Amino acid sequence: MHICLSDGWGGLEMYPARIIPELQRQGWEAHGLALAGSRVAVSLAAAGIEPLTVPSRGRALLQVGPVLTYLKRHGIEVLHCHKSSDLRLGALLASLRPGLKLFFTDHMGVTRPKKGLYHRWAYGRVTRLFAISEATRARNLAAFPLPATRIQRLYLGIDLAPYAPQLDEAARQSLRLELGVPVGSVAIGLPGRLTDGKGHEVWLEGLARLRELASDLAWHGVLIGGLTAGEGSEESYVARLRERVVALGLQERVTFTGFRHDLPRLFEALDVVCVPSRNEAFGLTVVEAMAAGKAVIGADSGAIPELLEADSGRLAAPDSPDAWAAAMAELGRDAALRSRLGQAARLRAERQFGVTAHVAALGEAYSQA
Missing domain, CATH: 3.40.50.2000 (Glycogen Phosphorylase B;)
Structure with missing residues (x-):
């Protein structure tokens, strides 16, 4: 399940819908979680999946029960977040359901350290963090409370x-x-x-x-x-x-x-x-x-x-x-x-x-x- 609780519209928000058709072609069953009425939700539907939606980022945490039920019903084992603020929900889900694997792509290129108690808890539950360039990986290594082995450079890709x-x-x-x-x-x-x-x-x-x-x-x-x-x-x-x-x-x-x-x-x-x-x-x-x-x-x-x-x-x-x-x-x-x-x-x-x-x-x- 790709989680993107953003009401904006840029490369980060476009990413899940851009790759989900290719994920499906390569044999994965893909799901999405987005804000109701957002362009992310619309783009996911256009990509061929009807996303699970929540009314707001704040209320997403109150919906953790229904989200867990959805994950169990569909046998979802992997969560992939795209905004740092979405890690609150992702880390909570991974804590409540041991065995879930949590991934995070740093699309923005972190610019300041994130090593406080909250960040150690949230990022501590991240299985793998994807840096989208070597430049951002260098920043990630300095900013996040993660060992180098859990931060992978993975260039973005487009449909050529x-x-x-x-x-x-x-x-x-x-x-x-x-x-x-x-x-x-x-x-x-x-x-x-x-x-x-x-x-x-x-x-x-x-x-x-x-x-x-x-x-x-x-x-x-x-x-x-x-x-x-x-x-x-x-x-x-x-x-x-x-x-x-x-x-x-x-x-x-x-x-x-x-x-x-x-x-x-x-x-x-x-x-x-x-x-x-x-x-x-x-x-x-x-x-x-x-x-x-x-x-x-x-x-x-x-x-x-x-x-x-x-x-x-x-x-x-x-x-x-x-x-x-x-x-x-x-x-x-x-x-x-x-x-x-x-x-x-x-x-x-x-x-x-x-x-x-x-x-x-x-x-x-x-x-x-």
């Missing part, structure tokens, strides 16, 4: 198939025009939630300097992500970005797309994908862009350098607009280089970051327990 090119050239050009990209321009995109910490402002400064550094280069910036709180973004931050675009004189050269359901197709419309996040615990957007065969520029921080090798992308300092401008100029001017990097990135994604391999490793950990 949707990212394979599907558009013919006419459809691709039509989509580029819809995004405001002039004919003959290099489309430079930044996908992801519009929230602080994702590097949008440094990227915009980089575009402004690109205009001066490569005055001969025709380009257009595309900001992909929801514009409202309901779409997962910070509205005050979006307003600040719009103001910055105006201040930098980029109104005619940057498009805000809003939330889109067709991200794999948007990748087809882009020539360069930028991910300037300052401290990514993994970098799912990087992997998605790699799977799409795109030339990627990522921030030289957090876990992103683990994902991008020299022959499959470029790195730029997360706080240096000049570095971003230089990287965008290099890739913008060289279509053959973009193609080589994109092909290498796709191959690396196939080798390292497919959901089939990820779930196989996950299932092996479940089985060993």
Whole structure:
């Protein structure tokens, strides 16, 4: 049973529904526990399982009896939590029903020690903690009251198939025009939630300097992500970005797309994908862009350098607009280089970051327990 009692919507919340179909293909009977009416619950239903639901995180602890009954009725032996706050319930269930194995994935990358009495009790019941990168595993080893043998690095995986090119050239050009990209321009995109910490402002400064550094280069910036709180973004931050675009004189050269359901197709419309996040615990957007065969520029921080090798992308300092401008100029001017990097990135994604391999490793950990 995957437990995700979150009313938000991001990579963490999307994870259970993303992997459950593959778990089922590999022979596991999968269940879910979510907040009633949450997008997590809806996503689980869409993935083919009707989740058990509770009305709120606080009341979940009061529902421990019915949850235990559900676990017994379905013969569930493994619990997998995805938010640290959900460990209260997971650890309680494991305490009340000896034999349950409790797993936890640290999707966020812990930033402060968790070694108080409560944490020693809760994490002490965790059979295996999954770190989603080597960068986060190093933090996990320092922060959690667990021995190294119970903290395993397990890269996330995605379904690669949707990212394979599907558009013919006419459809691709039509989509580029819809995004405001002039004919003959290099489309430079930044996908992801519009929230602080994702590097949008440094990227915009980089575009402004690109205009001066490569005055001969025709380009257009595309900001992909929801514009409202309901779409997962910070509205005050979006307003600040719009103001910055105006201040930098980029109104005619940057498009805000809003939330889109067709991200794999948007990748087809882009020539360069930028991910300037300052401290990514993994970098799912990087992997998605790699799977799409795109030339990627990522921030030289957090876990992103683990994902991008020299022959499959470029790195730029997360706080240096000049570095971003230089990287965008290099890739913008060289279509053959973009193609080589994109092909290498796709191959690396196939080798390292497919959901089939990820779930196989996950299932092996479940089985060993």
